[in-house]
Amino acid sequence: QVQLQESGPGLAKPSETLSLTCSVSGGSITSYYWSWIRQSPGKGLEWIASLYYSGSTKYNPSLKSRVTMSVDPTMDHLSLRLTSVTAADTAVYYCARLVGDYYHHMDVWGKGTTVIVSS
């Protein structure tokens, strides 16, 4: 059964670039869409980006100018890069697998990694 595990720095300073990784085990990255979602007390659950293993990406317009999602199928992991972070980016960040023929829902989630943005 596929399992996802997010990892990140835990703490970031304002204006820095945040880099997160999602390791995929027990299944293949290929033939699926993948997403990053974050959750904060103030904004609830917020979809950040989705990517097909071959590289096609979709981004939340509110974050698009600062976000890059990528995949490394040889290493079985996904990455998320968020530039110029502020306190508003403080959240638990999840990666998730999407399934479905054309419309995709999230069937497997990682446990999440907490990111605090503070000087």
Added chain:
Amino acid sequence: DIQMTQSPSTLSASVGDRVTITCRASQSISTWLAWYQQKPGKAPKVLIYQASRLESGVPSRFSGSGSGTEFTLTINSLQPDDFATYFCQQYNSYLFTFGQGTKLEIK
């Protein structure tokens, strides 16, 4: 953006009760809606997808219905493990959006 509005925000119920949570979309999403359960400190877990399809392994006391803009999640015969927060999420368009959540509490 498609706005998702859940009601109620908090629901108090007892073991054995039947409860219903409602989710409304700001525009039609056909049946492209999922329901998730989340417990403190844990990731969301999918219960229902495509409005009414039960995810594998989810107990049959959970059911979903609706289409267009109005959807419901029903839990029959509440069990102690069901007290959690529930979210709806639309995936009709690629700006996925979530409801604000319904916290189901023990009465």
